[in-house]
Amino acid sequence: MSQNPVFDSSIPVLTEVVLEPAPPPQADSPVALAPGEALAPAETPDDAPAQAAPAEPDWNALERRIAERVVAQLQPQLDAVVRNALASAGDQIHIGLRQAVEQIVAQQVAAIEFGQKP
Structure with a gap:
């Protein structure tokens, strides 16, 4: 049994709703240096990890953004x-x-033609 689903191009597909805009460049992106110039090493405490673990995504915020885009x-x-x-209802x-007014009239x-009191 093969069904051919109807594709409505006016309804967005999930990838059109979920795609996020490109994030702005981060502060630690490559920087052009003048000739002979060197970067100073970053100062971090010895007990701090060199690179922080990526934060878990905020699922509620993601769900809210998707719902807002769909709406x-x-x-x-x-x-x-x-x-x-x-x-149509109007x-x-x-x-x-x-019809009700015509019927009442x-x-x-x-009633008036037959001499009855209204």
């Missing part, structure tokens, strides 16, 4: 769906109200 990308589509639903209310006219 931002889908918001125009959601707005259109809500707008159409509200327009039309249905208008039609129902019009017809009953009142019939």
Whole structure:
């Protein structure tokens, strides 16, 4: 059984949502030196590790950023769906109200024609 899933190009794929912008260059990036100039060695305490272990990612912040991006990308589509639903509901209310008013007026006219008190 082979199913051919429909691909909607307006819905972002996960890689479009998760990709982070390139981080700014770090302070310890290579620096151009003038001829004859040397870098001074970094001063670190003997008991401190030379390189700190990378921090564990903040999963809550990552989840929040992904959710914000998904909502931002889908918001125009959601707005259109809500707008159409509200327009349809408004039309249905208008039609129902019009029919109710016509029915009440017809009953009142019939009551007056036959000499009944409204």
